[in-house]
Amino acid sequence: MAIESKKRMKFRIIMIFMFFFVLFVALISRAFQLQVLSGQKLKKLATRQHTTVLQLQPERGIIYDRNGEKLAISIMADSVCADPSKVIDPAKASKQIAYILGLDSQAVYKKLSAPRNFCWLARRISPEQTAAVVKADVEGVFLVKEPKRFYPNGELAAHLLGFVGLDASGLEGLEKKYNDSLVGSPEKLEWARDAKGKKLFLRVEKTQTAKNENTNLVLTIDNRIQYLVETHLKEAVIEKGAKGGLAIVMDPKTGEILALANQIGFNPNNIQGLSPERWRNRAITDYYDPGSTFKPFLVAAALEEKVIREQDRFFCENGNYRIADRVIHEANRKRYGTLTVREILKYSSNIGSAKIAQKMGKEKFYNYIQKFGFGSKTGIDLPGESSGLVRPVRDWVKVDTSMIAFGQGISVTAIQLISAVSAIANNGVLMKPYIVRGIADQDNRLVKLYTPTVVRQVISPRVAKSVTNMLMDVVGAEDGTGKNAKIVNVAVAGKTGTSQK
Known part of the structure; x- marks a missing residue:
């Protein structure tokens, strides 16, 4: 009887050992799967859950005339963002921000009351508007620096230069034709979030090669000749009562275009309300x-x-x-x-x-x-x-x-x-x-x-x-x-x- 009892005890010990051994192997296998086989995928998923990344548009290259005069540059301007989860009173905040930025208060309220952690309110605002936003100090509304395309000479050579859109991509003219050469690598604005989605800290991330990716254009255009051509063309159009006019100055021996003008002109710094007919x-x-x-x-x-x-x-x-x-x-x-x-x-x-x-x-x-x-x-x-x-x-x-x-x-x-x-x-x-x-x-x-x-x-x-x-x-x-x-x-x-x- 004692021998039989010992056998049962031995059997139980072996079974318990086998159970824990199988359990150990299963745990090790699961850990291997999580850490090695699926490690990168899960890491990315966790990062996405705990961080928010906002891609900021890069600075574009400069466009020069043949004499080194700047025809198109990038300047830094403020854009207005919001974290709706941090806005205490969306109705009050929307009225304040809408008044400062000249926006529809209902549209702003819709954005600020949405169940999310980020939204754009306005892009590349004026210095006066920036000062007003800072003074208002609305909880959950903040400013981010973005490059803004600026044409120092206004209408001069506008039909040649073209312009860019909100995403800093060229839409017309040389800005469009040479977009890949002018555009650089974007910056990333990244912030961590806790389990409730609250923002913890900000970090700006820039690629290693971003500095050298965008290039500058040097044109055959002579800024002085372009100015004279546009001035006299405008006078002629007005004098003759014409609907418009064209003028081109070309070096016959090389094919270089020294000036190319269209009337009526436009200001690429402000194309709001203009039709494509105007910038064609x-x-x-x-x-x-x-x-x-x-x-x-x-x-x-x-x-x-x-x-x-x-x-x-x-x-x-x-x-x-x-x-x-x-x-x-x-x-x-x-x-x-x-x-x-x-x-x-x-x-x-x-x-x-x-x-x-x-x-x-x-x-x-x-x-x-x-x-x-x-x-x-x-x-x-x-x-x-x-x-x-x-x-x-x-x-x-x-x-x-x-x-x-x-x-x-x-x-x-x-x-x-x-x-x-x-x-x-x-x-x-x-x-x-x-x-x-x-x-x-x-x-x-x-x-x-x-x-x-x-x-x-x-x-x-x-x-x-x-x-x-x-x-x-x-x-x-x-x-x-x-x-x-x-x-x-x-x-x-x-x-x-x-x-x-």
Whole structure:
């Protein structure tokens, strides 16, 4: 009996041992799973439960003109946040804050009474509003510093620069085109919370490489030339009672844009209430019939193809020339008899131009239209460029060749037109227009330099020089259509034209 009792006792001890052994193995396995297999996942979950992270937008790089003048910078401004769980009286607080910030009190109350620990009330407020918020000292409402984009010259070059949104991302112009180069790494505002969600302390976290990530832009624009162009363009628009105007200054030898202006302008520091029509860069987006400014390209093409000579004479039908079912007239009902090629440009004869185009033929004419860059984008480094409108030559009817000769039935952009004219001024070489001269690091050392790009040789230097001399007559001669553009002791070549949108 004693032996049997001992066996039962031994069995019980073994069973208890086995039970605790299995329990120990289970605990060790569970600990291994929690600490090793699922450790990182659970750590992240715990961190998310006990901390709140607010991502603050980074400072953007500076935009300089070619002379080092700052066109766009970032300044620090205050933004208003709130922790609704800390607001004692949401109704009273919402009225105070709404009055200071010019907001709807009901909208503010809705935010402050929500069951959460964070909300934005206003972003990048004025210094006066900051002072008022500090003075009000509302429990649960606090200020956070954020970078704000600022354009020191207001409207100057606004259509080129563009602007940014609340998230500091570029929305228009160079700010949009070069957003990846200008934007830096964001800062993180982090605070710990206790079990009830109450804020314990704040900590600002910044990535190690943030300092070197954003870069600065150096433009081809000359701030002084830009100012003069915008000033005179605005005066001209007002004087003529026009709805708007465009002006571009380009270096024909390099393709660098020295100034590009649109009227009516806008202030990128305050775009509230403005429509996209106001900030659209019409110099690259809008296209229109070029009118008589297109005639130099016709003459250049005909001379290059040797279908005419400079001294050739054309009878201009005394102001009336019928082609198919159309009758072509001269501008302002002028009447010309026989004119040389030079005189056709100087007096801007529609009929003379139509006869030159007929002599050359539509296929050759169309070929040179394409060579001068019409009908395709120039590739300028700005967003939203249009390619204009050039119908395929197979779709031209009999009258089209003559109409396009004086700039009707074809639509071009302002940037296409100045690029093509610059090809004539540059010995027949078409250059790609560009705005950004280089990209610099935070110490303003160039890390990338953009150089002039040759597109193609359109006409020979001989023909280019010949056409340039003819265009100098347009401005320099007392009876030239462009005589009002004459500058004493300066050789000016140009061409007048009446465009149709």
